[in-house]
Amino acid sequence: xxxxxxxxxxxxxxxxxxxxxxxxxxxxxxxxxxxxxxxxxxxxxxxxxxxxxxxxxxxxxxxxxxxxxxxxxxxxxxxxxxxxxxxxxxxxxxxxxxxxxxxxxxxxxxxxxxxxxxxxxxxxxxxxxxxxxxxxxxxxxxxxxxxxxxxxxxxxxxxxxxxxxxxxxxxxxxxxxxxxxxxxxxxxxxxxxxxxxxxxxxxxxxxxxxxxxxxxxxxx
Amino acid sequence: xxxxxxxxxxxxxxxxxxxxxxxxxxxxxxxxxxxxxxxxxxxxxxxxxxxxxxxxxxxxxxxxxxxxxxxxxxxxxxxxxxxxxxxxxxxxxxxxxxxxxxxxxxxxxxxxxxxxxxxxxxxxxxxxxxxxxxxxxxxxxxxxxxxxxxxxxxxxxxxxxxxxxxxxxxxxxxxxxxxxxxxxxxxxxxxxxxxxxxxxxxxxxxxxxxxxxxxxxxxxxxxxxxxxxxxxxxxxxxxxxxxxxxxxxxxxxxxxxxxxxxxxxxxxxxxxxxxxxxxxxxxxxxxxxxxxxxxxxxxxxxxxxxxxxxxxxxxxxxxxxxxxxxxxxxxxxxxxxxxxxxxxxxxxxxxxxxxxxxxxxxxxxxxxxxxxxxxxxxxxxxxxxxxxxxxxxxxxxxxxxxx
Ligand SMILES: Nc1ncnc2c1ncn2[C@@H]1O[C@H](COP(=O)(O)OP(=O)(O)O)[C@@H](O)[C@H]1O
Ligand SMILES: [Mg+2]
Numbered sequence: 001x002x003x004x005x006x007x008x009x010x011x012x013x014x015x016x017x018x019x020x021x022x023x024x025x026x027x028x029x030x031x032x033x034x035x036x037x038x039x040x041x042x043x044x045x046x047x048x049x050x051x052x053x054x055x056x057x058x059x060x061x062x063x064x065x066x067x068x069x070x071x072x073x074x075x076x077x078x079x080x081x082x083x084x085x086x087x088x089x090x091x092x093x094x095x096x097x098x099x100x101x102x103x104x105x106x107x108x109x110x111x112x113x114x115x116x117x118x119x120x121x122x123x124x125x126x127x128x129x130x131x132x133x134x135x136x137x138x139x140x141x142x143x144x145x146x147x148x149x150x151x152x153x154x155x156x157x158x159x160x161x162x163x164x165x166x167x168x169x170x171x172x173x174x175x176x177x178x179x180x181x182x183x184x185x186x187x188x189x190x191x192x193x194x195x196x197x198x199x200x201x202x203x204x205x206x207x208x209x210x211x212x213x214x215x216x217x218x219x220x
Numbered sequence: 221x222x223x224x225x226x227x228x229x230x231x232x233x234x235x236x237x238x239x240x241x242x243x244x245x246x247x248x249x250x251x252x253x254x255x256x257x258x259x260x261x262x263x264x265x266x267x268x269x270x271x272x273x274x275x276x277x278x279x280x281x282x283x284x285x286x287x288x289x290x291x292x293x294x295x296x297x298x299x300x301x302x303x304x305x306x307x308x309x310x311x312x313x314x315x316x317x318x319x320x321x322x323x324x325x326x327x328x329x330x331x332x333x334x335x336x337x338x339x340x341x342x343x344x345x346x347x348x349x350x351x352x353x354x355x356x357x358x359x360x361x362x363x364x365x366x367x368x369x370x371x372x373x374x375x376x377x378x379x380x381x382x383x384x385x386x387x388x389x390x391x392x393x394x395x396x397x398x399x400x401x402x403x404x405x406x407x408x409x410x411x412x413x414x415x416x417x418x419x420x421x422x423x424x425x426x427x428x429x430x431x432x433x434x435x436x437x438x439x440x441x442x443x444x445x446x447x448x449x450x451x452x453x454x455x456x457x458x459x460x461x462x463x464x465x466x467x468x469x470x471x472x473x474x475x476x477x478x479x480x481x482x483x484x485x486x487x488x489x490x491x492x493x494x495x496x497x498x499x500x501x502x503x504x505x506x507x508x509x510x511x512x513x514x515x516x517x518x519x520x521x522x523x524x525x526x527x528x529x530x531x532x533x534x535x536x537x538x539x540x541x542x543x544x545x546x547x548x549x550x551x552x553x554x555x556x557x558x559x560x561x562x563x564x565x566x567x568x569x570x571x572x573x574x575x576x577x578x579x580x581x582x583x584x585x586x587x588x589x590x591x592x593x594x595x596x597x598x599x600x601x602x603x604x605x606x607x608x609x610x611x612x613x614x615x616x617x618x619x620x621x622x623x
Contacts, residue, residue, distance in 0.1 A: 055536060056616045075540045083538025094619060096530050098232060110221035111538035155537070 001066055002029040002052065008060030009047050021047040023217040034189040036205035037198045039214040045198040046167055053086050053165050054078050083111050087156025089166035093148040097141045101127060101151045104140055108159045126154040130184060146177035153184060163194035170204055182207045222543060226550020229527060237555055240519050244559035251508050251594055252567060252587040254501060259586050261497050265417045265490060267340035271308060272487040276457035277471060278414055281450045281478040294450060297477060301470045303462040308336045309454035311438050313446055315381045329431055332438040332448055343405045348373035348397030351437050359394035360444050362434040366401035366426050373398045381446040391444050393434060401426055407453055414481045417490040420453055516598040520548045520605035532618035541615055545606035552602035556595045
């Protein structure tokens with residue numbers, strides 16, 4: 001459950017190139033929703049997603065994740081939240097290129113606070129779930145874009161986080177592959193996960209239950 | 221996880237890492253020799269530091285010469301001097317092998333040491349043990365110089381010496397050790413060197429000496445009733461409360477028997493010699509340290525910037541940004557481990573093959589400490605460098621590459 005109130009994000013605060021990317025955004029996303037955050041390039045979509053993903057801080061307002069105020073938490077605590085509650089999928093896949101598919105999926109398991117047993121089986125199960133059980137031991141640099149994105153999604157779900165945050169996940173894919181990836185997100189959502197997809201593409205946004213439109217750092 | 225990723229990172233950059241291993245191993249080897257050199261300088265000063273820094277005389281006794289009266293009893297000199305603390309000396313006597321097969325009898329030289337000398341300075345041996353480890357018995361224990369007569373450790377020689385009344389004395393000599401060729405020994409030769417502590421020693425080289433020397437403890441000479449005379453170098457130390465007047469009169473007296481030089485002058489020259497030597501080594505030491513810092517700095521910087529994107533991915537997946545710098549540490553530890561093993565393997569290997577005998581290399585705790593210091597400097601660099609690099613940027617900036 002995400003709750004943000006009057007969220008303000010200012011880049012380079014106090015410097016000459018200071019820039020207010022989010023100007024007081026408020027929204028709520030319930031567990032199990034599938035939401036698109038839509039807007040033009042430069043609207044502040046990625047900025048919002050990074051704050052939600054606990055990889056960036058914010059200057060004003062409040063962000064509650066599962067009723068925990070995400071503000072002034074320790075690096076350690078934030079790392080744990082990223083590890084346990086959030087799965088991220090990026091436009092450029094963000095895979096370690098010289099790892100195999102399975103090694104990439106194992107990364108979040110390895111950073112888990114409590115030692116995870118059967119890491120390999122868990123990774124293989126996640127890769128099967130995203131439809132590529134046969135690519136487990138392949139180096140990811142030998143995979144196609146669609147396959148890479150499936151590996152990234154497997155990595156995002158392997159720790160069973162409550163929400164998946166995707167930043168332009170189909171931006172680098174052709175339309176057929178895009179549709180397959182969106183179907184995959186849909187099925188993950190049907191299994192009960194919250195899915196939040198940032199996109200500037202209306203066709204992608206329309207595949208979600210709800211569209212939040214953002215422009216110039218404000219919700220419209 | 222950090223450990224596994226560090227290992228991966230090492231393998232990923234295996235080519236570069238191998239180069240760094242070679243370079244660090246060479247640096248370690250260099251510092252092993254460097255430390256040995258320093259130790260070597262000190263290893264010849266420290267044994268006689270107490271004597272050299274006392275009030276007294278550095279003396280050169282010539283066994284027989286025309287300018288001086290011979291001495292066969294050090295108590296006789298002591299009785300003529302004032303405020304004497306101690307006389308530390310080297311002695312000599314002839315000893316003959318009458319049973320040899322050659323036409324003439326073989327005459328060996330004996331170098332006998334006061335206990336202070338043979339316990340303070342141990343020459344490098346080819347085999348056996350030095351006089352400080354000798355055992356009492358029916359044989360006169362002796363260490364023999366490197367020789368071409370085929371005499372080796374363990375041999376027992378039936379020789380003939382002389383007692384105070386110049387009568388022949390039969391004595392069985394047991395060879396308990398053999399010097400390496402060219403080994404430094406506390407000198408009893410009569411060349412007129414008195415500049416600094418290094419002149420206390422000579423390299424015993426068979427080709428130069430062309431005679432075989434038996435090194436023994438002077439107490440054993442006494443025990444086997446062999447006579448001897450003072451010969452070579454030694455110290456006469458004075459009591460601390462000696463007056464300048466007494467000191468001068470002692471010196472004049474000693475001058476009748478042998479050449480004497482004030483110890484404080486010899487000591488001052490020794491200290492300045494050591495200081496100068498260390499001073500010469502200083503640029504090399506600084507160079508070695510620079511090399512270590514620059515090379516670890518560059519490998520950590522290269523690794524970190526190459527791995528930055530992966531660090532950002534680990535961060536996204538739940539690692540802490542600051543701890544990703546530890547990956548470079550693991551990488552460095554592997555490099556350092558291999559380098560350490562490599563440098564010591566090569567050095568120990570070469571010395572087992574006998575190829576380092578003419579160098580000042582010594583195996584002791586100090587070269588190991590020097591290696592550790594260098595490795596620790598590298599270690600600090602390898603943690604700080606990535607830390608400084610990743611601090612300048614946030615993982616978010618690396619992750620957000622879209623638009
Ligand atoms: N690190 C930054 N420093 C300064 N301005 C930034 C930074 N990152 C993004 N911005 C600005 O913030 C605005 C929103 O960026 P972003 O959230 O990436 O937009 P979107 O993802 O919607 O295209 C843009 O105008 C962008 O130039
Ligand atoms: Mg964006």
